[in-house]
Amino acid sequence: MFRIATWGESHGGAVGVSIEGCPPGLALTEADIQPELDRRRPGQSTLTTPRAEGDRCEILSGTFEGRTLGTPIAILVRNEDARSGAYADFARVYRPSHADYTYQAKYEFRTWQGGGRASARETIGRVAAGAVARKVLAEGFGVEVIAWVDRVADVDAKVDLGTVTRAAVEANAVRCPDEAAAARMIERIEAARNGGDSLGGVVRCLARNVPPGWGDPVFDKLDADLAKALMSLPACKGVEVGSGFEGTRLTGSQHNDAFYMDGERVRTRTNRSGGVQGGISNGEEVLVAAAFKPTATIAKPQETVNEAGEAVTLKAKGRHDPCVLPRAVPIVEAMVAVVLCDHHLRHRGQCGP
Amino acid sequence: MFRIATWGESHGGAVGVSIEGCPPGLALTEADIQPELDRRRPGQSTLTTPRAEGDRCEILSGTFEGRTLGTPIAILVRNEDARSGAYADFARVYRPSHADYTYQAKYEFRTWQGGGRASARETIGRVAAGAVARKVLAEGFGVEVIAWVDRVADVDAKVDLGTVTRAAVEANAVRCPDEAAAARMIERIEAARNGGDSLGGVVRCLARNVPPGWGDPVFDKLDADLAKALMSLPACKGVEVGSGFEGTRLTGSQHNDAFYMDGERVRTRTNRSGGVQGGISNGEEVLVAAAFKPTATIAKPQETVNEAGEAVTLKAKGRHDPCVLPRAVPIVEAMVAVVLCDHHLRHRGQCGP
Amino acid sequence: MFRIATWGESHGGAVGVSIEGCPPGLALTEADIQPELDRRRPGQSTLTTPRAEGDRCEILSGTFEGRTLGTPIAILVRNEDARSGAYADFARVYRPSHADYTYQAKYEFRTWQGGGRASARETIGRVAAGAVARKVLAEGFGVEVIAWVDRVADVDAKVDLGTVTRAAVEANAVRCPDEAAAARMIERIEAARNGGDSLGGVVRCLARNVPPGWGDPVFDKLDADLAKALMSLPACKGVEVGSGFEGTRLTGSQHNDAFYMDGERVRTRTNRSGGVQGGISNGEEVLVAAAFKPTATIAKPQETVNEAGEAVTLKAKGRHDPCVLPRAVPIVEAMVAVVLCDHHLRHRGQCGP
Amino acid sequence: MFRIATWGESHGGAVGVSIEGCPPGLALTEADIQPELDRRRPGQSTLTTPRAEGDRCEILSGTFEGRTLGTPIAILVRNEDARSGAYADFARVYRPSHADYTYQAKYEFRTWQGGGRASARETIGRVAAGAVARKVLAEGFGVEVIAWVDRVADVDAKVDLGTVTRAAVEANAVRCPDEAAAARMIERIEAARNGGDSLGGVVRCLARNVPPGWGDPVFDKLDADLAKALMSLPACKGVEVGSGFEGTRLTGSQHNDAFYMDGERVRTRTNRSGGVQGGISNGEEVLVAAAFKPTATIAKPQETVNEAGEAVTLKAKGRHDPCVLPRAVPIVEAMVAVVLCDHHLRHRGQCGP
Numbered sequence A, B, C, D: 001m002f003r004i005a006t007w008g009e010s011h012g013g014a015v016g017v018s019i020e021g022c023p024p025g026l027a028l029t030e031a032d033i034q035p036e037l038d039r040r041r042p043g044q045s046t047l048t049t050p051r052a053e054g055d056r057c058e059i060l061s062g063t064f065e066g067r068t069l070g071t072p073i074a075i076l077v078r079n080e081d082a083r084s085g086a087y088a089d090f091a092r093v094y095r096p097s098h099a100d101y102t103y104q105a106k107y108e109f110r111t112w113q114g115g116g117r118a119s120a121r122e123t124i125g126r127v128a129a130g131a132v133a134r135k136v137l138a139e140g141f142g143v144e145v146i147a148w149v150d151r152v153a154d155v156d157a158k159v160d161l162g163t164v165t166r167a168a169v170e171a172n173a174v175r176c177p178d179e180a181a182a183a184r185m186i187e188r189i190e191a192a193r194n195g196g197d198s199l200g201g202v203v204r205c206l207a208r209n210v211p212p213g214w215g216d217p218v219f220d221k222l223d224a225d226l227a228k229a230l231m232s233l234p235a236c237k238g239v240e241v242g243s244g245f246e247g248t249r250l251t252g253s254q255h256n257d258a259f260y261m262d263g264e265r266v267r268t269r270t271n272r273s274g275g276v277q278g279g280i281s282n283g284e285e286v287l288v289a290a291a292f293k294p295t296a297t298i299a300k301p302q303e304t305v306n307e308a309g310e311a312v313t314l315k316a317k318g319r320h321d322p323c324v325l326p327r328a329v330p331i332v333e334a335m336v337a338v339v340l341c342d343h344h345l346r347h348r349g350q351c352g353p
Helices: A030-040 A100-107 A120-141 A166-170 A179-194 A222-231 A325-351 B030-040 B100-107 B120-141 B179-194 B222-231 B325-351 C030-040 C100-107 C120-141 C166-170 C179-194 C222-231 C325-351 D030-040 D100-107 D120-141 D166-170 D179-194 D222-231 D325-351
Strands: A003-008 A014-020 A057-059 A073-078 A144-152 A201-208 A236-241 A259-262 A265-268 A286-292 A302-305 A311-314 B003-008 B014-020 B057-059 B073-078 B144-152 B201-208 B236-241 B259-262 B265-268 B286-292 B302-305 B311-314 C003-008 C014-020 C057-059 C073-078 C144-152 C201-208 C236-241 C259-262 C265-268 C286-292 C302-305 C311-314 D003-008 D014-020 D057-059 D073-078 D144-152 D201-208 D236-241 D259-262 D265-268 D286-292 D302-305 D311-314
Touching: A003 A120, A003 D014, A003 D073, A014 A120, A014 D003, A030 A057, A030 A120, A030 A325, A073 A120, A073 D003, A100 B325, A120 A144, A120 A325, A144 A166, A144 A179, A144 A325, A201 A325, A222 A236, A222 A286, A222 A325, A222 B222, A222 B236, A236 B222, A259 B302, A286 A325, A302 B259, A325 B100, A325 C325, B003 B120, B003 C014, B003 C073, B014 B120, B014 C003, B030 B057, B030 B120, B030 B325, B073 B120, B073 C003, B120 B144, B120 B325, B144 B179, B144 B325, B201 B325, B222 B236, B222 B286, B222 B325, B286 B325, B325 D325, C003 C120, C014 C120, C030 C057, C030 C120, C030 C325, C073 C120, C100 D325, C120 C144, C120 C325, C144 C166, C144 C179, C144 C325, C201 C325, C222 C236, C222 C286, C222 C325, C222 D222, C222 D236, C236 D222, C259 D302, C286 C325, C302 D259, C325 D100, D003 D120, D014 D120, D030 D057, D030 D120, D030 D325, D073 D120, D120 D144, D120 D325, D144 D166, D144 D179, D144 D325, D201 D325, D222 D236, D222 D286, D222 D325, D286 D325
Parallel strands: none
Antiparallel strands: A003 A014, A014 A073, A057 A073, A144 A201, A201 A286, A236 A286, A236 B236, A259 A265, A302 A311, B003 B014, B014 B073, B057 B073, B144 B201, B201 B286, B236 B286, B259 B265, B302 B311, C003 C014, C014 C073, C057 C073, C144 C201, C201 C286, C236 C286, C236 D236, C259 C265, C302 C311, D003 D014, D014 D073, D057 D073, D144 D201, D201 D286, D236 D286, D259 D265, D302 D311
């Protein structure tokens, strides 16, 4: 019901998104979207790629006098600092753990400029759509979506789910609300960058105030849709809901979330379910995590092959993040918001009055 | 393109599946499907629920003289041993970590018999569809899909990805090809059952001979669709592709899969990508894992509430698996096969000659 | 949101439908569906094929204690009187204006028994789904859907849209509420049957009490979805909404529907729009028409070719309707109800409170 | 598989389209699209609205070095001559037979500028997508799609289906290849315009060289999708395939298309089926027609109501076409091409080698 479709390549004319199904009458201007794009934008700190993109968004349709019409909302961001020359040297080379080879295998034709459609620039459209979704959720239900960097390499953060705020997340360049861990993470990322290498880690995300009843019983379970949305992000290799992989080490009697009455409200004493049971929200915090591999682009030389089938050594010259995690935070939030908004509208359609 | 839709509740008249988009001309009878249903069936061993269901399938449409027509294939399995009486005692009770409460919250009406639509009986349809998908893939490309129990609680298996066979998986009741680990797993599961408790774990799955080029660049990435399909399974709380969560502890230079030429074929020396790069298969083994929580139904008494908002103590009397992992193996294989078959047909549509 | 998928061939084991998205809590048993199937059933009168099918339906899933669960509703009807022997003589012959040749061209494999998937038996599932949709619409909004035979060959009926009732439609075998015209239609159909020939005509359909606001602005306009649903019926060659083709002979000042206030309600003095403006219902009667060609199967000998590319003469021996119009009436109603129900739920999702 | 989504309002910043599923490697630049937009553009002759729009398109994504990448193609056209002031006088008035009232009823908020999303400017995106689809079809199969004005009010054209060319269609301002009829049509349209009134009519369209086998058996029949695509056009009130409504006056023996062998090719001696049998193309010309009502905007005063529920008299001042038919020709062609291209790719996916 709330459907987004992005378009755009890293070095084409522009990237953008079309949002269908946004309810009418919502106050919406570029000012609601730009702050989220700024959080995603490159060049925010020394932890991110120096590519200089203003990433200014323009709403082309779907609003009138600052309110949504219920019709498709198209949002455009022009590409500015697209120095494709940096890529010319390895135009025909398959960069390891990038999508160069698979795009060539699938389409038999590809752009070699900055990864083309596989570039993380595609996520601009997702973040813009997420800003819209978040507004729908916040105004309708007070839903709050907060993500943070929970681990970089083996540096773990300790975060209290009940009290974490976006302000605490935004308080440092690595977007980790555990300040001590954040300092170690930053140190590690800078060391990796200086060594021509890169790091991965885990982003965790919660959504508060999601009402019970959102989701679908079988294929389109709320958690299944969240898993797909997160796994569709560049560099994501794993997804968890609630207790995730660690929870499988418990017994059923340890793992089950006991129900109790909190006044009129049915609640659970623990939240290993991650706010989703049988694919449907239960009113507790929705809790997910996404694993992001270390950035594939590194400065160290790598063995690979080119389109001609020759062995070559690659030394990257593009501009890249030594660790995508800090910039992944707003992207994860956006995807969670989009999926929740979609299920909110689907629930209203199927079970409304 | 290869679309499946299941229907049916645990204690209704029947469960089934409709498959749209299966290519025409494929040899297909019930004999191709029944063996997979038998692997999923309850009552195979002391590790599984004693519910006695023959799970005999009937193909109602879509074939003629033993070959597929290209039209929808409907497959039906009648429910037989549906002793709903066992559930009557706690008809109005919300079982912890089941979907009783969320279904009530969503639909304001539900069947209390055996979990209704949330029952794992729904997966019969998936397994039937998976048998069809697997046949399409095997005949067209020699694709082989093999899953196994890789961990139960904290008992890990050691499995060689290059040589594991379905025969080795089927050699014991727990479906773990590491015989020593299998023995410990079985011991642990029986102990849990005897203690009125349950265990979880991890199923791992690989697909061999998937050609390069299957998948989609952005939202419908091959790995995103695999993640959704697996997370939509009952009790699944986490999904990994390739190196998954552990891979995030490596650096980029450790993690990247170097390309090399194997004769005319582009290959990677390692497979941390799990056979998918940028959402598209690269010709290496597709490798995924799914985390299954400990079975929510346990014999131990549990605190919970009922529909009237009263605190009650639940002691389950239904028939259940102390550990779903062994029966999850054919289900995981089925979902992987269905997603691969869908992307095979989509690729053929978009990039065919 | 209200999605139906049918399956089944004319001479396979069964035909059926799966309905997804039906709201929960609706009272529903086979008794709500069977009367509509009986209206569609062959053998009702001398105007229809003598094939003897009881067409008894069974609800296999999606209900509990006589009410819908919100989960998929699967409905099954077994094929009984499938005398495929009658077709054996022309198994390899392409019957003119049937789908034999196109199915062969598309699938390179087909069932020659009674048209297979192209048989009008497929519409059983549609009629069953229509009965469910009609119930949702009637209970929620008092929506009433009435179709009738408006023309057979060149025999036109005169029908008052404001007063026509289903009882008047059902009062004769041809389902034309203009008794005088009905008598002439019956005479013409019997003459065609006796001459080994067949007739076509037009079914008209209205839906009363559709609230304003159902529909979508562009591709999924309410009238566009109605057009698709009707054109997807066997033998349909044309669709009209409101004034249709004849309305194009008027000028704008003659054709426009002037608005006026009827108490608090905005209404139009005429209804050339057919209750839909800009793809969205305006609260007036939704009015559509469908053209059905003369039945392709006739007893007269016909020139054609067979699969071997040889010229042959075909003389049909199957059992067929000399005019499909009377049995098309409940099918048209079903499709209109399904489309309206879908747009009702979509509207509730997108614009609900 | 070939999916288009348009966005944009009449007086917003821009209109556009996103095309997903276009095969990779197709030569494509703005020069392939602009000529079709120019055919649709206002201000081409005295028969069309004088609104001055250059309608210059820009491809924002999906191509590289002049060839398609297989990724989404976004095409943008800025709105230029959007004189919304002309609409301010009747901002709160429901124009008869426009979508003002239904949009208000659905969304409870709307733009009163030029019809907003209901404006025919939305069709710019469709025409752009049609240009791409047509190129895919022409290069792959030599498919040729030609539409023309077949009737204006009661002025009928005589057009030979076997020989009609696009050049003949483009030879006059009304896009009717029967020059004598065209002259009478132009006369009638100018008289209507001078009288402050408007006219409707019928556009007919054929597609040559469509191979047999494209289409789907049931809901997504080729002709059903064509019907939906055409009925979704502004002002369309009826759709026909092949013999349409008139064909229902024939008997089966008169109507059936006899098969014969034309060398190795199975052909039909007549084409009352319109190139589609059982929802699947049979290799003959695909033949459809669309009825367009007289333009709703007229200069003559009209009785109506406003948002406050008051009776008012409307006298339009916007810029409008006295007859939409000539500009509808490229739009109809675009929709037919898009539907054919989609079914081409679907067929390749389902039944390919």
